[in-house]
Structure formats: C-alpha cells, structure tokens
Amino acid sequence: RAAEAWAEAGCQAPVKSSRPRVCGTGDPRGTGARHEPAPSLVDVAESSLLNKLIHTSLMESSHHVEILQQDPNSPLFSVKSFEELHLKKELLQGVYAMGFNRPSTIQETALPMMLPLPCRPQNLIAQSQSGKGKTAAFVLAMLSRVNGAEKYPQCLCLAPTYELALQIGHVIEKMGQFCADIRVTYAVQGNRGALREEQIVIGTPGTMLDWCFKRRVVNMKRISLFVLDEADVMIDHQGFSYQSIRIQRALPRGCQMLLFSTTFKETVWNFAMKIVSNPIIIKLRQEELTLSNIRQYYFVCRNREEKYEALCNIYGSITIGQAMIFCQVKQLVCQERVVVSLQSVEQQQQTCCKSSSCLSHASRGVTLLQLLNT
Numbered sequence: 346r347a348a349e350a351w352a353e354a355g356c357q358a359p360v361k362s363s364r365p366r367v368c369g370t371g372d373p374r375g376t377g378a379r380h381e382p383a384p385s386l387v388d389v390a391e392s393s394l395l396n397k398l399i400h401t402s403l404m405e406s407s408h409h410v411e412i413l414q415q416d417p418n419s420p421l422f423s424v425k426s427f428e429e430l431h432l433k434k435e436l437l438q439g440v441y442a443m444g445f446n447r448p449s450t451i452q453e454t455a456l457p458m459m460l461p462l463p464c465r466p467q468n469l470i471a472q473s474q475s476g477k478g479k480t481a482a483f484v485l486a487m488l489s490r491v492n493g494a495e496k497y498p499q500c501l502c503l504a505p506t507y508e509l510a511l512q513i514g515h516v517i518e519k520m521g522q523f524c525a526d527i528r529v530t531y532a533v534q535g536n537r538g539a540l541r542e543e544q545i546v547i548g549t550p551g552t553m554l555d556w557c558f559k560r561r562v563v564n565m566k567r568i569s570l571f572v573l574d575e576a577d578v579m580i581d582h583q584g585f586s587y588q589s590i591r592i593q594r595a596l597p598r599g600c601q602m603l604l605f606s607t608t609f610k611e612t613v614w615n616f617a618m619k620i621v622s623n624p625i626i627i628k629l630r631q632e633e634l635t636l637s638n639i640r641q642y643y644f645v646c647r648n649r650e651e652k653y654e655a656l657c658n659i660y661g662s663i664t665i666g667q668a669m670i671f672c673q674v675k676q677l678v679c680q681e682r683v684v685v686s687l688q689s690v691e692q693q694q695q696t697c698c699k700s701s702s703c704l705s706h707a708s709r710g711v712t713l714l715q716l717l718n719t
C-alpha cells in the first residue's frame with residue numbers, strides 16, 4: 346500500500362482519478378498542472394512526504410509530552426481512551442476501523458485540547474517527530490467539528506504541496522468512512538471544481554488564498570477550525586508564510602487555530618506565533634538517535650581506494666543482515682564496482698540497491714520501502 350502511495354504521490358501528472366471517497370470532487374487537479382512551490386520547498390516537502398509514506402504504523406514515543414505554555418485558567422486534560430473524547434459514534438467507528446486502540450502519546454494530550462469535549466477547544470501549536478500521530482489527531486478534530494448537515498466550508502487545512510494535501514485527504518477518507526455526509530475538497534493548483542457542499546477544504550496556500558479572496562468560494566466568516574500542517578516546510582517558501590498569514594487574518598475571532606510542525610527552530614516558532622494566538626504549546630521530545638545497543642566504529646582510510654577495500658573487507662568478514670552505505674556524492678553511489686562487489690559477497694542471495702538523486706522520487710521511495718520490508 347505504501348509503495349503504491351509513494352508511486353502515486355511521486356508520479357507526474359495526470360494524477361489517478363480515484364480520490365478520497367468522501368471527496369466527491371474526483372481528481373482535484375484534473376489538468377495535470379505541476380506543483381505550486383519553488384524547488385527548494387519541493388525538496389523539504391518531498392522528504393516530509395517520504396516520511397509520511399514510510400510511517401504506515403505509529404512510532405510510539407517513550408517520552409512524555411512537554412507543555413510549554415498554557416492558559417493558567419484552563420484545566421489540563423489527558424485521555425487514555427478514545428471513548429473519553431465523546432466522539433460521534435460514526436467517527437469512533439472510523440477510528441477503530443483504522444486499527445487505533447488507544448490514543449498515541451501526543452494524542453493523549455493534544456486531543457482533549459483540540460476537541461469540544463471534555464473541555465472547550467483551544468488554539469494549539471504542536472511539535473513532534475514524524476509518525477507520532479499528529480495528522481490523525483487533527484483529522485479527528487476536523488471530522489468531529491464539522492456539522493454534516495450544513496453544506497458549506499467549515500474547516501480549512503493548509504499543507505505545503507498537493508501531495509501532502511492528498512495524504513491528509515486519505516486519512517480523512519479512512520477515518521471519516523462512516524460519516525456519510527462529510528465531504529472534502531482540494532484547493533490546489535489546477536482544481537477548478539466549484540465548491541458544492543464540501544465542509545472541509547484542504548489546500549496549498551496560494552490556491553486557498555485564491556479561493557478565499559479572488560473566487561470567493563469560501564466564506565471565511567463561517568470557518569470554525571483552521572489547521573496549518575508542516576509549518577517547518579511551509580516557512581521554507583517565503584510566499585507561503587505570507588499567504589498563510591493573510592488567510593489566518595481573515596478568519597473570524599472565535600476560529601480555532603491548530604499548527605503542526607516536525608521541527609521547532611526559531612523561524613518556525615516566529616511564524617507559529619503569527620498564526621496562532623494564545624496557544625497551548627505541546628512538544629514531544631526528540632527521540633534519542635543513538636540506541637544503547639549500537640556500537641560504533643570508524644576506520645581511517647587514506648584515500649578512496651582504501652575506503653573501497655575497507656568496505657569490501659567489512660562485508661567479507663562479518664555477517665551483515667542489512668546495511669545502508671552513505672556516500673558523499675551521487676557519483677559514488679552509482680559506481681558499479683561497489684555494487685557488484687557487494688552483491689558478490691552477499692552470494693547473490695540478497696539485493697543491493699542504489700538510491701540517489703539520479704533516480705526519480707518514485708524509484709527512491711520504492712527502494713527505501715524495499716529495504717524496510719526485507
């Protein structure tokens with residue numbers, strides 16, 4: 346499924362027409378138009394997309410959620426089960442159909458703040474590494490906020506690229522599979538589809554701005570929940586920060602704002618504070634990258650030839666189940682003799698594959714998934 350998703354997300358236009366069932370708009374771009382953002386943004390957005398695609402299951406954290414700032418007057422809730430959130434029964438059914446038994450660490454704290462019950466919904470800035478359940482959390486917030494009987498946009502969600510927007514749509518599709526009256530549409534370049542009765546609009550900032558101010562298909566005054574995902578990717582594109590802020594400024598006072606980011610550098614923080622007023626800030630501490638059961642060694646090599654020999658010696662003398670070899674430049678990755686040597690010491694039993702920017706994103710995604718599934 347992930348391989349398919351990658352191939353689908355990484356492929357060039359035209360995009361497959363089987364879009365989220367709850368969408369109703371079919372292929373949101375239809376025209377096969379290229380992406381909106383500049384090349385630098387595409388790089389960070391693509392690594393973000395790759396992260397999403399490889400995290401087909403929850404990466405639970407051993408760390409506690411840190412709450413950095415909070416309204417001293419609001420009580421702090423945390424839940425241990427989805428039942429405690431008083432969700433609509435169709436939604437709870439959707440959550441369980443996705444195989445979620447209990448909220449993840451970040452969801453335990455974030456969900457009670459984001460949902461109307463058990464307390465009132467609050468503005469939130471949340472940071473955690475990829476795969477901890479952020480997307481699922483804000484999708485749940487959107488689906489529980491929408492009034493299916495009302496046929497106009499009620500939730501806006503901004504993502505930096507079309508592909509990332511589509512990933513969010515996929516989660517809405519799955520989680521909202523029993524909410525028959527909830528529909529979602531995509532404000533992305535090339536989608537000229539008129540809004541009919543969709544309550545959730547996911548889009549990239551430029552096109553969303555266009556829909557809100559130029560085409561006026563979204564009545565901003567009726568938006569009750571605004572989500573900005575991948576804030577760290579968003580700020581890499583100057584125009585996107587400005588457009589997101591313009592959208593946010595036009596939202597009604599009582600509109601709830603949720604902002605999510607994988608990293609939390611100063612620039613993200615400054616941007617987040619412009620978007621979200623009086624936020625509660627929650628942060629899941631960065632997981633240690635070096636595990637205690639890993640021993641590290643290094644070899645001193647005087648030149649490339651020695652490095653190559655050292656590599657072959659390591660491979661020839663110890664049993665290696667799986668390995669990743671990083672090269673400084675892509676030309677080294679493609680050096681046939683390294684690949685051939687490694688394949689021969691592996692006695693042709695296992696595969697050795699290359700991945701570099703010489704390859705398309707789709708091929709790189711497939712290679713990575715191949716490694717993970719070996």
Ligand SMILES: Nc1ncnc2c1ncn2[C@@H]1O[C@H](COP(=O)(O)OP(=O)(O)OP(=O)(O)O)[C@@H](O)[C@H]1O
Binds near residue numbers: 400452474476
């Ligand atoms: N409570 C949960 N129980 C079990 N699985 C979950 C739960 N919440 C999320 N997941 C699953 O974990 C994976 C990662 O979740 P999600 O995409 O929401 O994380 P994320 O923090 O947004 O990461 P990314 O930015 O990479 O998407 C998904 O496959 C999702 O279906």
